[in-house]
Amino acid sequence: MAEPFRFRVNQHGPAGSPVREPFAPADPKPGWVKLELKAMALNRLDLWTTEGIPGYPLPLPLTPGCDGAGTLEAVGEGTILPPGVALGGSVMIAPGLSCGVCPACSRGDDMLCPTYGVLGQVCDGTAATHVLVPAANLLPIPGNWTFEQAAAFPLVFxxxxxxxxxxxxxxxxxxxxxxxxxxxxxxxxxxxxxxxxxxxxxxxxxxxxxxxxxxxxxxxxxxxxxxxxxxxxxxxxxxxxxxxxxxxxxxxxxxxxxxxxxxxxxxxxxxxxxxxxxxxxxxxxxxxxxxxxxxSYMGRREHLWTLLSLIQRNPTNPPFHPVIDRVFDLAEYPEAQRHLEAGNGFGKVVCRI
Ligand SMILES: [Zn+2]
Structure with missing residues (x-):
């Protein structure tokens, strides 16, 4: 594989302004994992992260990207993996991050957690060859889906x-x-x-x-x-x-x-x-x-498991599927952002990695 690289928002600017840079992906800490990404999907949040949100300062520099799918490359010490997820296996990412221990998290309302944030906004996201996420944010990919489909699924559904x-x-x-x-x-x-x-x-x-x-x-x-x-x-x-x-x-x-x-x-x-x-x-x-x-903002992580079980009942003809508008190469991420902003497509804009 080529040198690891990522896109960075060093300072806010228009859609398409994130800058490519090489990086050395860190090892995951306990409870976290490292993915070698195979696909990522863009969301409006990628544009907001790039352009800046008035009254909502972001921790720059930052790698945008909330949705992604890839293979599980490394697991932090003592980390327990969700069912159906194994080292070296294919996974997709639940985009919401929360503390996991507060009353809201305990009752499953993770998006009401006081520390709730989205991957690519509160920490580095998926516009990169590698990403670090909590193990709790991993889900197996439905049977015959491609990485592109898996990346296009979680946030919007x-x-x-x-x-x-x-x-x-x-x-x-x-x-x-x-x-x-x-x-x-x-x-x-x-x-x-x-x-x-x-x-x-x-x-x-x-x-x-x-x-x-x-x-x-x-x-x-x-x-x-x-x-x-x-x-x-x-x-x-x-x-x-x-x-x-x-x-x-x-x-x-x-x-x-x-x-x-x-x-x-x-x-x-x-x-x-x-x-x-x-x-x-x-x-x-x-x-x-x-x-x-x-x-409404995002949703309970638990619901991604519900959606997954509905798909897995009939994986060859699921009741719903992500719609992909266009697939770019990750190297073209800035162009993919401009394409999303133009709003002429139908469905999700995806980058293959
Ligand atoms: Zn919490």
């Missing part, structure tokens, strides 16, 4: 599952409007809504993306145009009722429309604000329609 199952308690027969159906988290949400017995109504930016949403199991797809027309279309498709759940991650550009398309007693769940994080809205829409707003 964990996020979408948490939003739909735990924040919204989605019931069979309910209707969910999924903004950005072509995004990584959107493509995961469409499939999970269907697997959970719901009806997904996806919103996309182009006709080409509409076709792919249908392939994933969306019941209806709306090509985004004027928001007023979109509200009319949703009303028409839902018998004037609106949708039971709005799956939000887009923020300022869509927020007031989300309130308009949400049914009486419905819920809006959000995990992001890619179009802007500040918005205003008419509170009457909220209380008169008795809408509940729920914030």
């Amino acid at each position: 964990l996020t979408a599952w948490e939003m739909l199952v735990h924040k919204c308690a989605l019931r069979p027969g309910e209707t969910v409007l999924v903004w950005g159906g072509g995004s990584g988290v959107g493509s995961a949400a469409i499939q999970l809504v269907k697997a959970l017995g719901g009806t997904a109504l996806a919103v996309v930016g182009s006709e080409a993306k509409a076709m792919q949403c249908w392939d994933l199991g969306a019941e209806h797809v709306i090509v985004r145009g004027e928001m007023k027309a979109l509200v009319g279309k949703v009303r028409e498709l839902t018998g004037k009722r609106g949708v039971d759940v709005v799956f939000e991650h887009t923020g300022a550009a869509t927020w007031t429309t989300s309130l308009s398309v949400c049914a009486r007693g419905g819920r809006i769940v959000t995990c992001g604000a890619t179009t802007g994080r500040e918005t205003t809205f008419d509170l009457r829409a909220l209380f008169a329609k008795q809408i509940q707003i729920r914030g």
Whole structure:
């Protein structure tokens, strides 16, 4: 294998600005492991880490990257490995890091831990040939999946599952409007809504993306145009009722429309604000329609095991799978960041290592 290398954010800058450098991967401390990475997947967090987050200082220099998969190269002294994981074997990474001993962690709500953080933000991430992670963050890769698929899976599916199952308690027969159906988290949400017995109504930016949403199991797809027309279309498709759940991650550009398309007693769940994080809205829409707003960030690590068991019931035809937009070489990581930011793809942007 070539010299180990990684990408570094030495100072915040635009997408594509992380710098490649050689490095000597450290040996894992007790409780931690070292992976030789074979693939990593990009997320919006890679861009935020690169560009900087106002009011949220990051420990620079830092290697971005939350998602990854590879082979287990070294194990810290006295470290216990999760079931199905062995030295030299193939593994994927759960992206959330927490203390493991506080009350929130003890009841499984690791993403509510006071020290909770994501790989590639609180410590060096996966835009590298090697990464160090806690052994508790390892999971076996489903049967016939490639490293690229395994890397593209954890963060978006964990996020979408948490939003739909735990924040919204989605019931069979309910209707969910999924903004950005072509995004990584959107493509995961469409499939999970269907697997959970719901009806997904996806919103996309182009006709080409509409076709792919249908392939994933969306019941209806709306090509985004004027928001007023979109509200009319949703009303028409839902018998004037609106949708039971709005799956939000887009923020300022869509927020007031989300309130308009949400049914009486419905819920809006959000995990992001890619179009802007500040918005205003008419509170009457909220209380008169008795809408509940729920914030969500990542999800319980335990749920990745749930998702894994659902896949392993039928690995050749799983109820959901990561959608890969494009595979770059890790050496092209800056270009992969710019591609993600441009937002023209469908599904996850992955780097092969
Ligand atoms: Zn904790």
